[in-house]
Amino acid sequence: MILTYKTYVLEYKHPFGVSSNTRSSTTSVFIKLEYEGKMGYGEACLPAYLGETVEGTIAFFEKAKPVLIKHKFPFSATQIVEEIDKLSNANNPAKAAINIALHDLLGKLAGKPFYEVMGFSRSEPMATSYTIGIDHENVIEQKINEAAEFSILKIKAGTKDDKALINLIRKYTDKPLYVDVNQGWKNKEEVLDMLFWLKEKNVILIEQPMSTNMLNEMAWVTERSPIPTIADESVKRLKDLDQIKNCFSGINIKLMKSSGLTEALEMINYAKKNNLKILLGCMAESSCATSAMAQLMKFADYIDLDAPQLLKNDPFKGIEYKNGNVYLNDLAGIGVEPIDTLF
Structure with missing residues (x-):
């Protein structure tokens, strides 16, 4: 699997106020996992209160690349998730982005929605x-x-x-x-x-x-x-x-x-x-x-x-x-x- 990423500033329709701050935008780092022509997408959203940075998130993705590139289909999502989690005690949004993209990719390789791959029924509206x-x-x-x-x-x-x-x-x-x-x-x-x-x-x-x-x-x-x-x-x-x-x-x-x-x-x-x-x-x-x-x-x-x-x-x-x-x-x-x- 090949991982690429792109930083993107998400802009609000209105400034977003909570008890501690007001902000007009939040930065996400989006990733793409590519394997044999199929693409899985993920997102690391980084509101300031999480204490995560764009630089730290990208550094984690670079650290994860050798883990991801060695796996071939059919791969074990559980094994990959465990290996990725051990790379750092922090970086939860970056881990989430990889986890999301991995499950998106698995579904696309199987031609099935996530819920079907996981073995449960589709959620009603x-x-x-x-x-x-x-x-x-x-x-x-x-x-x-x-x-x-x-x-x-x-x-x-x-x-x-x-x-x-x-x-x-x-x-x-x-x-x-x-x-x-x-x-x-x-x-x-x-x-x-x-x-x-x-x-x-x-x-x-x-x-x-x-x-x-x-x-x-x-x-x-x-x-x-x-x-x-x-x-x-x-x-x-x-x-x-x-x-x-x-x-x-x-x-x-x-x-x-x-x-x-x-x-x-x-x-x-x-x-x-x-x-x-x-x-x-x-x-x-x-x-x-x-x-x-x-x-x-x-x-x-x-x-x-x-x-x-x-x-x-x-x-x-x-x-x-x-x-x-x-x-x-x-x-x-x-x-x-x-x-x-x-x-």
Whole structure:
């Protein structure tokens, strides 16, 4: 297998605000794995809070090239993934890109979609949330109007006055909400009071309300919470789940954290065995990585796979959005094709 890569700046339709920062773009490094005329595609999306760099990601790809080039079809995806993972203790987005591209390539070599190669049925269409970042009132109103076809909205909280933010949202829509605090709240009693208030405002779940180093407080909140509490920043990979399983109601699995589809499936199995709810999420990925994650929708309680809808220069074609639902296509692999100018 021959690996090539290209850096690409994904630009948002609107500046994207969360509790800690606002950004207008995110860089991804896309890869192509080529074997006997077939191409598999992957993506390493690099939002700043992950602590990964373009330079470090490319260096990892260079390190992975000798591992990949020695394998011949039919190759063992499990063996390759294990070898790639041992190259570094970090670089999860880079590992995810290779994992995604590998499964895309395997599907294309077999002429089958990813889910069929893996031995499970195709996911039915599923409603995704549409994210409304922190912004000024007139822009929030515009974003809500742009999300008219979506039945669920995701609100980025952690502001100075989150009740005012939610009341502002309720001025324009009564749709169910996911609220993502991105570690923005500090006091467990105040958090619990807020969750009871949010439930009355038709909030379905809360993501990462408190800091990653406040697990005892989160366990206390979760035991009393009227709505599911979902771990995001507190969990990256499978090894993290034992520590947090009694602190949250569920987990947000993202390919850029989990190092790809292989471990995402392992995390799903763990969650089901331990009665944890499953939210499949994304960072700021294009249709490449988002389409890969969408292959696993059938296992999810909730999905937040709207990232391509927030971009104005998505370089891939993949999943389709209809009436706020995510639809898989019939293409082999993860179901994506790049625009002509990407590679």
